[in-house]
Amino acid sequence: MAPRVAVDAEALGRVGKALADPTRRRLLLRLVQGPAFPSDLADDLGLTRANVSNHLTCLRGCGLVSTEPVGRRVRYQLADPRLAGALAQLASLVLVVSDGTAPGEPCGPEDFDCVDELDEPGPDDSVVPTGVSHG
Template identity: 35%
Template sequence: MAMNEVGPAPASAVVLFRSLGDPARLAIVMRLAEGEARVVDLTRGLGLAQSTVSKHLACLRDCRLVDFRTEGRQSFYSLTHPELIDLLRSAENLLARTGEAVALCPVYGDPAREIAS
């Protein structure tokens, strides 16, 4: 399929975006873009419970977006593909251009925002 043709999204793309669709996982990815971190760093920095961070790190590891290295008894997590941040920056640029359209999308948007508008 040529780049200008639009067809069904590949299943792997759907899974990638679903893995980033959770606010906690996205926050973890954004934090790891700044450099590697331990679970304790993520819980403190993001205000999430240790079990929540561990669960989401496991998901991101299963998707091979995050990996870890051990040093003594500590594990340091990092992004496996730094180009993921380029994808997120592109998404931010697109969202800046679409204004409120995505937030107000009747299927995927935030119903609270729609009511508030």
């Protein structure tokens, strides 16, 4: 039996927020390759510097990237080197859900009416034990 691991639901929400935006996903995937300056990220991804700066601020606030001063400039990197592997594993998952019409037939978000409402967490809802193990 795999050891139980406590998963912080709030931290998971921050990751979800970061990954929900295509530009932030692109920035994270670029930073998997190694640290970079915002101007280089903008050039590499064909984005404006202001756009990159705003998204990097969000990623930093989510705790996914960190900064390192290099002279007068600031270089961005993944906040934790394990994040690169976690992103690769997450991206490799294939989730198949059924809309009830054909068992096992994949469907996408357009097949569901998702409401963007936040439930107020209860006192014990911030950390959820799972059967997932690291390793």
